[in-house]
Structures are given as structure tokens and as C-alpha cells.
Amino acid sequence: MPFIDPIELERVIDAALTEDLSGGDVTTDALIPRHIEATARFVPRTPGIIAGLDVARAVFARVDSSVGFTPHLVDGDFVEGGETVAIVSGSLAAILRCERIALNFMQRMSGIASITSRFVKAVEDLDTVIVDTRKTAPGLRALDKAAVVAGGGRNHRRNLSDGVLIKDNHIAALQAEGLGLQQIIRRARAQAPHTVKIEVEVESLDEIPAALDGGADIVMLDNMSIEEMRSGVEMCRGRCLTEASGNVSLESVREIAETGVDMISVGALTHSVTALDIGLDFEQPD
Amino acid sequence: MPFIDPIELERVIDAALTEDLSGGDVTTDALIPRHIEATARFVPRTPGIIAGLDVARAVFARVDSSVGFTPHLVDGDFVEGGETVAIVSGSLAAILRCERIALNFMQRMSGIASITSRFVKAVEDLDTVIVDTRKTAPGLRALDKAAVVAGGGRNHRRNLSDGVLIKDNHIAALQAEGLGLQQIIRRARAQAPHTVKIEVEVESLDEIPAALDGGADIVMLDNMSIEEMRSGVEMCRGRCLTEASGNVSLESVREIAETGVDMISVGALTHSVTALDIGLDFEQPD
């Protein structure tokens, strides 16, 4: 897993534990004596890419620092299903209290890594990179983006500050004020931090020359046909990077990549996640 | 939308805004002068059920209290796609800063409401109720569960304290200590708060008599065949509620409901969400 700010990780885990556990676990509290210990294995039920192991470990540690958590794999590893990805052992009560939360994190993150991996695989012999978007679950951006990396994808902007992205609505508002696209890009260049690049969203090929003349570092080809994209890539070649965007699917991604775009951004990596089915199998008590 | 604790709602919105906006919005900061006002419409691109309108409203209010937000529908309404579900108007800069976050909330919540609604519809002439699970996105449980209600579903346990649910792992651990299922349920009855019901997960019909004798309020029929479920329902009739659980799909839900179970819990309502595609369409500046 890429580095995640430990304070942010603590915030996310605390929020998840609080919403599940702040009133206690009435079942475990009533039934499970303190002396019972247990060992259990995280086992995926279907193939995919594992992610979130460090998050799961931190969940158990937050509730009971004496619970042991031993990963057998690392984030980004492929699983066929059926193998042990990690073993947790210690107080049964603590494991039961954390089980659902640890699984919720791992299943979502592994789901993101798995679908990302399929997109990445579809274009792996080409130079095109699969990137994510800001369409993440609210509050989970750091984890969602870490999962994309685990799946072999790359991160686009993490937030509104680490890249300029001039979209149709910015352009329309400023054109109404009398500015042309070139002027808009130059204003951005003059006003925005010099450490970030400037990306411009274009919806037709007509806008590309002005974007290039304005000095765009990246041109986003939004919702274009394959044909248009190919032309757009051609127009930009050697002058700026190109990104394809808009309703990309596993069916269409290869054809898009073959247009020669540098990046393809896929919102579905994070906005429509299918959890990877992972279970926690307890060893039979002796 | 059902009532959501305003402090929890503020926490969730603050987390989402912070991860996107705490470094500023370098594009809008560079380009959009303060005097520009705008009006924009939230428009779904496909059919579904709308949810999260109050959350979206609160997002804009948190960033700029002068932004107006006028819903045209309410949570739970069906949309065909193309209609206006809400209008936001005011400072263009504020709207642009909040757009993605407001959409991330609405798209996820509407996605949950939409799939819930399909499950509910599939059994609407029967007495069976569709309920959710605790397999929600970490930190978003209150919103995920509100979205299920918007889609016509009912909520199962919100957390580990508002219901006893004795699962296979509780039972196995206590059987290793020499307790039978009846004794386990009676211990729960004696120890747990008297205001919550006791649900027992059974994986074979053999366990049902002991569950009933122990006094279970609800029996969860876990991963059973249709045939078994029908028998299980029969055994429990008049003595306790029954819940079907385990890999329920839109294809199988009706057949399951026809066994006569009182509830069917569906993890996929919240663990594998397909966002409803909703856009924010700005009116053309004059």
C-alpha cells in the first residue's frame, strides 16, 4: 500500500469503528468470556487483487493492541480465491468486534484494486496509463486511491489543489465575460501555483489549437468518438499529454487506448465498486 | 430522507470537503472572479431513485451559506432521467468547489436507493421485506442506511448494539466450551439488554428446534437452498420471524421471498454500489 498519512488513517478507522461499536457489541458482550482466544484466516472467495491489509491490521490494533495480524500477501497481489491472505489471532471477543469493519475496508479496497487491474491488463502492452478520478466514496479518498495503485492504476488529481483542470463550465463562464480559451489558460498559468500542470477539457477538436497555443500541459478529450480521439491525439502529439475521459468500460478501453492517448481516466474504478468477496474463517476451537 | 443526526452529518460532510478542498481549488481560485453568479441543475442521466438531496444541500451551505439550493423532488422519488431534481444558484466559484462532493454523495446514495428499489419491486406483492446489512462504506453507514430507506427497503441492525445476532462463530466457540444452542440463547437473553431482540443464524434445519426452544426472536436462514428455506420457514411459523441471508441476487430474490421468509437481507445494496449517473448542468451565462 502506498504511504497513507497516519492521522488520516486513524480518522477513517475511528469513524468506521465509532459508527459500529460505540454502543458496544451486545452479542459478544453477553456471550463471549474474556479468556477465549481464537485464530482466523482472511480468505477470498473469488479471484481478484488484494488491497487494504494494512488498514485491516490497524483496525484490530485500534481495538485491542494484543491481537496479532500476520499478512501472507501484500497489497497488489493476485488471489485465485481460497488462499489465506492474512491470519488474525488473539482475543475472540476483539476479533468478533472488528471483523465486519476490517472486512468492509478490505472488500472495498480489494474490489477497487481488482477492477483497476482488469482495466490495466486490457491495455498492458500499450503505453496508455489507467488513472482514477475524484469520484470516490466521501471520506475514503486516500484509501480508494491507494487501492487503485494496488491494482496497477495511477492516480489523477487527489483533490482540487494538486493540478489545474479547466473544465467546460470554467470556460463557458469566462467566455461569457469575453475571454477566449487561450487567454483563460494564460490566466491560469499566471495565477495558479507554478508546481502544478494545467489540463484543459475539450469537447471538440476545434478547441485543441487554442488549448495548445495557450500552453496547456494536458488536453482532456472528453466524450469523444474513437475517430475524434485519434485526431485529437495526433494534433497534440509532441506538444502536450492527452487524456481520454467519459464512460470508459472494459469493452471500450482497449480501442480507446489504441488511439494513442497517454491516459484514460475511469470514474467507475471508485464510484461503482463491486466488493471482492472475502470471508473470515475461524479455526475450529479444540 | 430519514432523520440523520446533524452532528454525524456535519462530520461526514466535513471529512469529504476536507479531503477535496483543504488545499484550495487552484483552478477556480485562479480563474473565476468573485462577482460571477451561476445557476445549475442536477439532472440524472438514467432512470433510478433519487436520494441525498438534503446532504447535497448541506454541502453547499457548509462552504457558502448564500448559495441557494431548491429541490424539485424528494428522496425516494423515481426519475426517468433528464428531469431537474434540484437547482443550485449563487456564487459560481462556490458551486464549482462543491460540485464533485455534492455529486459524489448524491450518486452513491441514489445508486443505493435505485438498486434497493429494484429488489423491493421484485417482491412487492409479497409480505417479505428487503433489509440491508452492516456491509456499508466505512464512515458512511448513516447515509447508506438512509438511502436504503429512500429506496423502499428497511434497515437491519445499524450497529453492534441495536440487536443481538448470534452467528456461527459465536456458537462454535461456545459449543467448544460445552454449551448447547439453547443455553447460548438463554445466556444472551439473560445478559443482553431486554430492549433488543435475539436473532440466531442457522446453517441447517437441524439447528432450528434448539433455536426455537432457546427462545430466539428471529432465525436467520443462512445460505440455504430454496427447499431448505421453505422447510425452515415452516418450522418457525408462529414462533419467530425468519430472515433469509446469503448471496441474494435480483434473479433469486423472488423465489426466496416465495418461501415465506419475513425478511431478506441483501449485502449488495451497500457493499457493491453502482452510482446513479447524475450531472450538474450549468445554465448558459447570458
Added chain:
Amino acid sequence: MPFIDPIELERVIDAALTEDLSGGDVTTDALIPRHIEATARFVPRTPGIIAGLDVARAVFARVDSSVGFTPHLVDGDFVEGGETVAIVSGSLAAILRCERIALNFMQRMSGIASITSRFVKAVEDLDTVIVDTRKTAPGLRALDKAAVVAGGGRNHRRNLSDGVLIKDNHIAALQAEGLGLQQIIRRARAQAPHTVKIEVEVESLDEIPAALDGGADIVMLDNMSIEEMRSGVEMCRGRCLTEASGNVSLESVREIAETGVDMISVGALTHSVTALDIGLDFEQPD
């Protein structure tokens, strides 16, 4: 002590330490050199039930993880007064900084446990259970309720989500809308989560038949005479649980229990706490 969510425990301890210590401890800072070590004993001055040992331990650990805390008893133990319940040793400065906060927690929790224990003792040969209420000190509910358990009591609803309790004001408002009590209970059954029970507050015997017909799981007999309670219990026998409520005292609790009610809720367990007098006795420096 029953399990307390570690995040909630940290929140409570941090709030208490912050309000006492955030400006420093000007006396200790001025006077006590770092090298001085000390050992001190928590000693109750009067008989009672001890509670809050784990909380006291956590207070010292939060300020100085090198301070040792060794309990000699466990929560729920009876003390005569004069015995050592725990020993703390380490940096004198750290112990002095935490002393008052650790005592404030233990004294309140032990006070709650002690009075609870007296109520429980008064009815211990009967089948009636003593339960608490939501009349707890704001922000301290988890600890107040843990102390009730340490004293041998049981917890009623922890909050507004783990049980339906239909009170006079709900009923009056809905009757004004034209609903009868049976309809009200059925609406609750249809709308509330199926995992929680439905309790109905009745103020006269006349209301009991409708409550039973509506399907109440529990009937609360509110502020009734002993005579009425006895009749109420009779009416409910075999159909639902009964709870006595309203100005219960040590003098009256046994007579109430002898009516056969299943539970007696006592607000005074937590709303009017007499702290157990506990001191921290330092061993004489050599």
C-alpha cells in the same frame, strides 16, 4: 468493566484531562523535580462497590505511559473501606497531574455501582431486575452504564436507537391525529427496525389491553400504585414483559418488585450520584 469502545473512552478521558491540564499544572511544574518517583494507593474511605479501575489506568497511561498501575481488585468488587484497590507508581509529577481526574472517574463510577448494588441487593431473592435509564451525566453515558453493570444492575436503552419506547407524548400527539394505541404500536412495528423490541408506557390499567392487542413486547407501568402495578402485571403475564418506572427509592423498591414486575428502572442510579469517597495515599518517601 464491560467493554467500552476505546475511541469513546479516549474521547472522554481527553475531555477530562484537557479541561484540567491544558494550561499545565503550575504547582507541580514549579515544585516537583523530574527525578522524583512515588508510589500511591487508591483507598476507599467507606464501604461500597468499586468501578472505573480501567478508566483510572487509562488516565495515567494517557499522560505518562511509564506510570505503572496495578489493580488489586476488579470492577464490581465490594470494599469495606481501608483496603488498597490499586497501586500507582512512577513519576511523582505525572501522578499528581492525573490524581484528581482519575479520582473523579473512579468516585463517580463507584458511587453509581454502590447505589445500584443496594437496589439489587434489596430484591436479590426475587426475579425482578434493576435497570438504569438515559438520565446520565451528559457525555458520560458509556461509563455511567458500565458502572451500573459493575453494581449488578442491567442496562436499559443505551440511546434512542436500541429500543422503541412509546411514551405518553408520542401517544397524545398521535391520538390527536386520530390514531388509537393499537394502531400506534402497529405503525411502530411496521416502521421501526425489526431487531428492537417495542415498549409502551401506560399510565392507567385501561391502556393495557390495547397495548397487548397492538403487540407490545414490554409494558412500562409508569407512576402507578402498588395495587395498580400488581393488577397490571397480572394483565400482562405471559404476553409481554413489564417494567415499573417512576420515583423508585430504596424504601419502595422491594414492595414494587413483589408485584412481580420483570424490571424496575431507577433514574437515581445515575442522575443523583453520591460519589464513593476514595483517596490516593502516597507512601512516605524514604
Added chain:
Amino acid sequence: MPFIDPIELERVIDAALTEDLSGGDVTTDALIPRHIEATARFVPRTPGIIAGLDVARAVFARVDSSVGFTPHLVDGDFVEGGETVAIVSGSLAAILRCERIALNFMQRMSGIASITSRFVKAVEDLDTVIVDTRKTAPGLRALDKAAVVAGGGRNHRRNLSDGVLIKDNHIAALQAEGLGLQQIIRRARAQAPHTVKIEVEVESLDEIPAALDGGADIVMLDNMSIEEMRSGVEMCRGRCLTEASGNVSLESVREIAETGVDMISVGALTHSVTALDIGLDFEQPD
């Protein structure tokens, strides 16, 4: 009510609301339609002093800013019981969700104010002042101390930074290092902020001369007999303030005050609170 830092007030109210309401109010959610409005009166059932009106107001405002709250009295007013101290009106659902929390605050604060008032009354013709201690409910110090003021008492140290208080344990530890009481006080004078006074706890009259010579601003006469206190006051007259401390009761307070001490500190004002019984009476719906 004295000024309370609004950020601290928000923290306290949020903690109280969160622990009660974060999972929703399943009863009100199920039963009370949004359109129902109500009016209710806060009415004490017994005589006492009212405190916490602003806190109650803030509770309702936090959950629903459209709820109206009109106090008829102010903090510190005496009530006989039966009169209206405040009226709340607006959404019935919001009022029901907040009722218990608002009452928990007012009942505790009014209980503190009421007992304080009885101590104050007992000595009102004398020059002795009744002061509180740091024996407050964890997390509620600001409110507990505000309630003491409402009852006519004065505040002692709010925390460990707004006064030096050299206690027996400080003295014993430093004497073991070879320092005399005079030296200890002088070290405190030299090291502690010059804006706070230095109070010294003495347990026998023998220690007073050294305390005076060291320059104590206040001498605390701890657990002394009336006789000793009278002598202690005499010894300190004109040189420093005197404070009586230790197991002060309503029975003993006047006799203690008649020794001429300047202040009497009473831990029981806040560590053993009897809540004032206050109810919320809803007006009958038309």
C-alpha cells in the same frame, strides 16, 4: 449563566447528543410525521434554583434551528415548583429527540445550583464565601462551575493552571528532599506565574507560621476541628486568606463559617449532585 466558551459548549452538547442520537431515534422516526408541531413547558416538580437554561436552548438549536426556546426565568432564579421556567415550541419530532438531553443538562445544573444555594444561605449573614472544588463530573467542569455561580457560590481553581495549591503530597515529597515549608513556598513564588496566588494546605496549626513566613497568599485549613480552625484563622488574620476544607456538610457549615474563615470549599456541590426534578409538559394537541 456566566460566559461559557462557545466552542467548549458546542463540544459538550455534541458529545451528549452523539451518545444519545447518533443512531437515530427509532421511536420518533417510526411514529411522528414531520408536520406535527408542539409546545411544551419546562416545569420543576420541587423547589430549587434553576440553571442551564442557555444550555438547553443550545441543545434544541443544534438539532433544529427552527425550534423556539423562550425562557421565563434566568439562571439563578428560585423556583417553588410548578411554574414554567421555559417554553419550547416547534417540530414535535425535534423536541422529542432533544428532550432527555436538555433535561439531563438542566437537572444536573439546577441540582448543583440548588445545593449551592442552601450552603450559601446558611452563611449569608457572615463574610464567609462558599466555593467549589475540582471534583466535577469529567468533561462537565465548565457547566458544573457555572451552576455553582448560579447558586450563589464562587469558583475555586477551574483547573491546575489558575492558582498554585501546595498540598500535603507536594510538601512530603520535597521535605524528603530536604526542603522546609518556607523554602517550598519560595520556590513556588520564584517559579510559578506571578499572576496566580499561592495557597498552602496545612493539616496542623504548627505548619501555619512557616506558611506565613514563606509568603502564602492563602492557607487552607484541611480537616481541622472547629477549635483548631478558629486558632488558625486567628494566626492568619491580616496576613493571608484562609480556606476551610474537608467534609463540610449543611449541618456543619455555619459553625465552620463562624470561625471567621474567608472561604469554605465544598466538594459535594459537584461530586454528589442530586438532580433537580424538572419535567417537560407538552400542551395538549388541539
Added chain:
Amino acid sequence: MPFIDPIELERVIDAALTEDLSGGDVTTDALIPRHIEATARFVPRTPGIIAGLDVARAVFARVDSSVGFTPHLVDGDFVEGGETVAIVSGSLAAILRCERIALNFMQRMSGIASITSRFVKAVEDLDTVIVDTRKTAPGLRALDKAAVVAGGGRNHRRNLSDGVLIKDNHIAALQAEGLGLQQIIRRARAQAPHTVKIEVEVESLDEIPAALDGGADIVMLDNMSIEEMRSGVEMCRGRCLTEASGNVSLESVREIAETGVDMISVGALTHSVTALDIGLDFEQPD
């Protein structure tokens, strides 16, 4: 003032108010009756650039929303000293409680804006831009950076995520692993988000060719002589931006700018701030 995330602004203001006000304001509480109103003017005592007006406004609003705050100038305006920059009016007690905190914010921010402005003025006829660094007061980065903008400067990286900056220590560690500078830059290009630029710190002219060949977007000329810088700028011209860094002073900045560097980063803008002397002058009560 540039946009500041309102949640971050609230956090900063709450921290400042809490550390000053959480124990109350014993002077104002004791002396100032509630009915007294006042009006006061923020007046700088010396020339400079004003910044922080919106922050000051928010401080008063947080404590008492009825206090009026009317700015006469905007952030970035030059003051000679003696003029009114803003008027605050309302409850005297509230104004006194907030005075120091509001001034602490404005004085620091105005101090930063003022010194920035002097650097900017020194090079205003040249094409060189003055930028800040990450050497800000811990917890105040958003405000420190906003103040630099108010003074006419530009912001460098806000944090570790909105730009790649390969420093000497990164290079040394990787060279020890056998990588050359070109390879290092290419690894960064391949791994880091494509939306941020890559800046490379060079300490001698020898490193520049490899930096250019590796594809650096910006070359930082660190602690070079004027002569070296001029050569460095020449080598980079047309291929990447250049930034001068290291102990820049008002005396040296113009000579550095005349080398033709694109940016000069000045740590002293924020790490060694001289507060602008601003007073709050109360109008005489009538």
C-alpha cells in the same frame, strides 16, 4: 484574501480561541455588565499591507454572532498607519474576549503581507516572481500562504503533494543505490501523478545538464553565487523554469532577480515574521 477552506478556517480559529478562552475571561466576566455596547476601530500604527480581515471577522462571529464587523479596506491594501481598517461594534464583553485573538491573526498575516510586498516591490519591473516556502508556523499554513498572496507574492508548494521536489537528500540516497540524476527524474515522472511538475534542486552547474535531460520542469538553483545563477539560468533557458533559493534578503533579491531566474523563493516571508503593529481603539463611551 484567497479562498480558505471554511472547515480549516474554523479549525484554526477554534484552536486559537480555545487556548485563550476555554477557562473564561475572568476580568471581563467580573467587570463588564451584559448591557454595555461598544464600537472600536482596527488601526495600524505603522505602514504596511493589511491581511486577515476575514479571519478577524470570523473570530468575532464565532464568539458572538451579533457583533458587527465592517471592513473599510480589503486584504492586500496598503496602509500608512493611523487609518481605520475595520470597525467592530456590539457587546463590549464579546469584543474584549476576542480582541487579542483577532489581533494576533491580523498582525501576523499583515506582517507576512508587508514583508512580501517589500520583496515584490524590489523586483516589480522584472519578470521574476517572489514565492513562499513550506517554512510556515505549524498549523497556520493556509493563513500564512494567503497572507503571501495578499502581499503580492505567489505560492510555492502548499504541501508535499502538489509538486515533486527532488532535493539533495533524495538524490544522494538514490545515487548510493546506483541511480544517476536522469534516472531519478525519470522514475519520478513514471511514478508521480502526471498533474504535478517535477522540480530538481541543483547545487552546482554540473548537475544541470542531467536535470534537463531527465526532463525536469523546474530547476532550483540552491545557494549559488550570482555568477553561477546567471549561468544556470542561461543553461535552462527555453527548456525549463528556474528558481533561486537560499538566504535571500531584501538586499540581495534584486541582484538575484536580474540573473533572469523565473522565481525566487524566500523562507523568511513566513518563518521569521515581524508582526504589523495594529491596535484596537475603542470609541469613548458617551
Added chain:
Amino acid sequence: MPFIDPIELERVIDAALTEDLSGGDVTTDALIPRHIEATARFVPRTPGIIAGLDVARAVFARVDSSVGFTPHLVDGDFVEGGETVAIVSGSLAAILRCERIALNFMQRMSGIASITSRFVKAVEDLDTVIVDTRKTAPGLRALDKAAVVAGGGRNHRRNLSDGVLIKDNHIAALQAEGLGLQQIIRRARAQAPHTVKIEVEVESLDEIPAALDGGADIVMLDNMSIEEMRSGVEMCRGRCLTEASGNVSLESVREIAETGVDMISVGALTHSVTALDIGLDFEQPD
């Protein structure tokens, strides 16, 4: 370093780390493999007083508990420049992520300690004490005040609750209500906590007699000439402490001290800090 509440320290460090690191460190993430270890030395570049070592240690520990931090000096030690004040060793990535934040804390705190030390030295043979003010960086008061102590200074009020300070604006407002200075001081004595002293700001010698008669514990001589101060000190001798305030500089401080004032408060210790230049020198990798 004097004791700092660990909860406050955690808050400050978390705020600083969050604003720098919450989006990750894109440079280190891209370049530095996990296996690389490093050792680095904190080395001041110029003479001064070191402060903040414990804060720096806590920064590294928060991000990676396996990083070792070994101080060679303690807070308050003088450095010539060039010596090692502490060594940090462990994961290179962790050290790089924390470097700037650790330095920002140490440089500011050491800057405060250093300038304080110069003021203290200037009067070290006299009885006058150098004290700080509340003019600290918002959110950093505890650290700023600890740094003053490290530099040999003393702390004035930490906040608005640990001392009464009656300033010109309090006096003017109350005089407009008809109160004289004596009455004002007596009201403060009667209303404020008895554990704090009362300081009165006077702007002319005429006010001193009333201040003394009212019973001021401390008289602040604000913005007076040396001549006036000398007279003021004479008038107060034996009756109260005196404090000089207002635009004190290194040039004027000795002359002021020679008037015999007990304390001189210097706002510039904390409001206009020149950071001590400290670097982190990595040992060459082998």
C-alpha cells in the same frame, strides 16, 4: 521543556502534519524504496538557544514509531552553531516526510528561546524578570510559552483565566458607568476567583494611588517614560508588584529594568520571531 499537556501536543502536531502530509509526499512516494535507512543530524547554523527537541521527537514518532530520535542537548542549552543537537535514524522515507515539520517546530521555538535569552541576559544582574505576553501564534501558545521558559524567561498569563488584568478599555467603559478605579478593582476582587491576582494597567502616575487603594496586586506601567516608570515603581514599592509594558527592545530593556520594575513584558518574544536557522544533515549513504 516544561510539561505540555500531551493531548494539546498531539493536537498541534496532528494539525501540522495534516496540512503538509495528508495528500501524501509525492516525491518520496515516487522515489524512495522502503528498505533505505538513514541517519541525520539536527545542526544549528548560527548561535542561539535550542528548544523544541521533545516536539521534534514526537513528530517523527507520530509518523513512524520505529524512527529513533536521540537528543544530544536539552531545551534551553546554548549552541554556537555547527554542533549536533539531536540524531534521527530509521526509515529514510519517514525522515524525509517529517523533516520540514520537525524543523518548523524547532526553528520557531529555538528562535523564541534565543531572543528571550538575549533579553534575559541584558538584565541578568538585576532583579527584574522578563515575561512574555498573549501575543503568540494562534494555536501555538503552549509551545511558544514553553520556548520562552527555555530561553530563561517567565510566563505571564497563559490565557484569559489565570489572572485578572484590568486594562484601559475596561476602566474607560466602567468610568462611563460612573465607577472609579478603586471601585472597579474592588468589584474584580469580589467577583473574580480568589486564586488569581489582580493587575491594573495605568497609563499615568495619577492613577497609581487609586490602584493601590483599590488593592491591586500588580500595577502595569504602560508605555511610560523611564522617568515616569521610576516614579511609579517608587509609589508602588512594598505595596504591590510592578510590570513595565510597551515596545520594549533590546536597546531599552536594561534602562527599563534599572527603574526597579519587577517584571518587563515583551510582546516581541513571540509576535515577531526570527527562526533559528537549523538544518538536518544526512550522513552520506555508504
